[in-house]
Amino acid sequence: xxxxxxxxxxxxxxxxxxxxxxxxxxxxxxxxxxxxxxxxxxxxxxxxxxxxxxxxxxxxxxxxxxxxxxxxxxxxxxxxxxxxxxxxxxxxxxxxxxxxxxxxxxxxxxxxxxxxxxxxxxxxxxxxxxxxxxxxxxxxxxxxxxxxxxxxxxxxxxxxxxxxxxxxxxxx
Numbered sequence: 001x002x003x004x005x006x007x008x009x010x011x012x013x014x015x016x017x018x019x020x021x022x023x024x025x026x027x028x029x030x031x032x033x034x035x036x037x038x039x040x041x042x043x044x045x046x047x048x049x050x051x052x053x054x055x056x057x058x059x060x061x062x063x064x065x066x067x068x069x070x071x072x073x074x075x076x077x078x079x080x081x082x083x084x085x086x087x088x089x090x091x092x093x094x095x096x097x098x099x100x101x102x103x104x105x106x107x108x109x110x111x112x113x114x115x116x117x118x119x120x121x122x123x124x125x126x127x128x129x130x131x132x133x134x135x136x137x138x139x140x141x142x143x144x145x146x147x148x149x150x151x152x153x154x155x156x157x158x159x160x161x162x163x164x165x166x167x168x169x170x171x172x
Contacts, residue, residue: 029121033135040142041066041108044119046133051099051124057107059088061115061137066106073103087115099124114139 030047046055055073057065065075065088078089094100107117117135122128 027123027129027131029131029133031119031133033117035142037142039106041106042117042141044105044107044117044135046103046105046119046121048101048121048123048131051101052094052103053099053122053124053128054091054093055103055105055122056091056120057088057105057117058086058120059107059109059115059117059137060085061113061117062087062110063117064108065090066108068104068106071104072100094124109137109141111142112139113137 027048027050032043032045034043035041036043044057046052062080065077072095073092074095076091076093078091080087080089092103092105094103103121105119115137117137119133119135121131121133
């Protein structure tokens with residue numbers, strides 16, 4: 001029967017595949033890592049041309065992982081391990097058979113700590129090759145450039161420091 005033939009072929013493949021390593025071509029993953037100044041958290045969005053099985057996030061800086069509305073992924077968090085340099089580790093696994101091709105993660109870092117956040121994405125289908133994306137967290141990561149002071153009324157009303165220097169000197 002066909003089922004028996006498929007089972008036999010899978011058994012043969014399984015015996016050969018024990019000593020092999022999965023090697024797929026480079027997968028193109030669209031990523032975006034932005035700061036939302038209203039909530040003071042970073043948004044990490046990963047989009048792939050294939051269904052995603054899981055996304056793991058590892059960080060060298062302490063961070064809080066926040067819930068995302070309408071997200072069906074299950075999050076498993078691990079304890080920090082300062083000896084290995086991992087201050088945060090979590091794995092998001094998608095629900096359903098097909099899996100989603102987009103993952104959104106929100107995280108809040110403690111300002112004053114610099115480090116790296118890395119995301120590892122594993123596809124649902126074979127070969128199960130991991131795609132890694134890395135993002136730098138700067139020390140003053142929650143600061144951003146302000147808009148033109150004269151165009152924003154709320155910003156124009158805020159106090160501003162001024163410094164004037166006078167005297168006999170030259171810019172030589």
